[in-house]
Amino acid sequence: MKFKSKLPYIEGHIFSYMSGLANQYNAINLSQGFPNFEPAQELKDLVARCLAENTSQYAPMPGLPALREEIARKALKCFGISVNPDSEVTIGCGATEMIFTAIAAFVWPGDEVIIIEPGYDCYRPSIDVAGGKVVVYKMKAPEFKINWQEFANYITPKTLMICISSPNNPTGSLMNKEDMDALAGLVKGTDIIILSDEVYEHMVFDGAVHQSPLIYPELRERTISVFSFGKTLHITGWRIGYAIAPQQLTNELRKVHQNTVFSASHPLQKAIALYLAQNDSYLNLPEFYQKKRDVFLQAMGKTRLIPLQCRGSYFQLFDYSAISDEGDFAFCERLVKEYGVAAIPVSRMYSDRHDDRLIRFCFAKTDDVLISAAERLDKL
Structure with a gap:
């Protein structure tokens, strides 16, 4: 059959791909934006x-x-x-x-x-x-x-x-x-x-x-x-x-x-x-998630990843340019395969794949998971 795709640039979904890779390598999944804890x-x-x-x-x-x-x-x-x-x-x-x-x-x-x-x-x-x-x-x-x-x-x-x-x-x-x-x-x-x-x-x-x-x-x-x-x-x-x-x-x-x-x-x-x-x-969410952000940042303080300012959401960006010159997608794949932590390459959130050597972590996780991820990334 012949037809013209309306979305020819979509070959997959970065969130699904990184979560699937995390499952494959039994990695800590800080890529896709979902909590690992239950609702009330x-x-x-x-x-x-x-x-x-x-x-x-x-x-x-x-x-x-x-x-x-x-x-x-x-x-x-x-x-x-x-x-x-x-x-x-x-x-x-x-x-x-x-x-x-x-x-x-x-x-x-x-x-x-x-x-x-x-x-x-x-x-x-x-x-x-x-x-x-x-x-x-x-x-x-x-x-x-x-x-x-x-x-x-x-x-x-x-x-x-x-x-x-x-x-x-x-x-x-x-x-x-x-x-x-x-x-x-x-x-x-x-x-x-x-x-x-x-x-x-x-x-x-x-x-x-x-x-x-x-x-x-x-x-x-x-x-x-x-x-x-x-x-x-x-x-x-x-x-x-x-x-x-x-x-x-x-x-x-x-x-x-x-x-x-x-x-x-x-x-x-x-x-x-x-x-x-x-x-x-829900009125308590600012305090709840700010504590999680701060726990994660403190734990990540020992790594070579450089945090950017996070004033809202439950995502934290890090600059890895001091560690590697590789593109952010390749870097995120390597994080999963070699260090057991999944992140999102920020270039996939630009239409033109603009790459500033930044990766995104989701900190909507229990504290033990955040600390464990930081311990693994400390080996970078």
């Missing part, structure tokens, strides 16, 4: 209860009303904003589905979408499938800050959407109030949509505060913000995420959501709603 027992008990409560059929397409109401309450508590659970909140099958759905709902062939790299690797394929034109703004190591004067040059009359991510995966950088003000100034008077990936919203460190565009009136009217219960509640395998957007944008988002997955898991939505109604444990 109370939450798991609620799932068992909800499975027995007539939840075997479809949930409503936009998501269970009870969960959407809890999300609105959470937005008020965390951001101080009022969100209409009926017209502004949509529950999806993970944040990635919400990102794909948002892009598919608005991007037409020829529309330009600006993405910021290094970044999560789902944006470009989603834009390509929709027929849009990807415009890449590259942040520079080691600060990974956005120069908004430079960024302005990437905006053209064809710009339909700008994708932002804070805290950023993989760099751990944050957008601050000045960043949001600059972005608001650039899009003022345009029809540009902001797609804001905020899945690590509660993982901000050293006294920093997460800045969501939803907080800024001039941005909120054009923003689709995407969040992840997988990250917030340590349940990445449950695949429950959500989007908050103005009604006009939500209406279009739901049209695509309805005709792809239709709805997310009914019993899991109900369990999360019941859990959130009586538990705000």
Whole structure:
């Protein structure tokens, strides 16, 4: 059969590849971004209860009303904003589905979408499938800050959407109030949509505060913000995420959501709603993950790897250029095979495979695993 691939550059998935290599060599897997610890027992008990409560059929397409109401309450508590659970909140099958759905709902062939790299690797394929034109703004190591004067040059009359991510995966950088003000100034008077990936919203460190565009009136009217219960509640395998957007944008988002997955898991939505109604444990995540970051950094202090600043997310970048001149992909393969630790080569989070000799570790692991990984890497 003859056909033209929409994603010819995808031959595999770096996260799956590195996790598979880690399993093959019995290595400590600090590559793929998932916790190695269980969610709250109370939450798991609620799932068992909800499975027995007539939840075997479809949930409503936009998501269970009870969960959407809890999300609105959470937005008020965390951001101080009022969100209409009926017209502004949509529950999806993970944040990635919400990102794909948002892009598919608005991007037409020829529309330009600006993405910021290094970044999560789902944006470009989603834009390509929709027929849009990807415009890449590259942040520079080691600060990974956005120069908004430079960024302005990437905006053209064809710009339909700008994708932002804070805290950023993989760099751990944050957008601050000045960043949001600059972005608001650039899009003022345009029809540009902001797609804001905020899945690590509660993982901000050293006294920093997460800045969501939803907080800024001039941005909120054009923003689709995407969040992840997988990250917030340590349940990445449950695949429950959500989007908050103005009604006009939500209406279009739901049209695509309805005709792809239709709805997310009914019993899991109900369990999360019941859990959130009586538990705000996510407010403790900044302290929880900052301790893990610090444990990991202290343990890694004996190695020759040089840490970059991590202000958010549960990823830590290291510079290995003092150790080797090899490319980051080859270096990560060697780490697994010779030292028993898996990492992600940051070049795989750039469209052009830009290589600064940086690797990414996930520190959403128990302390003993983090310390064991550091002991192995001390032999480098």
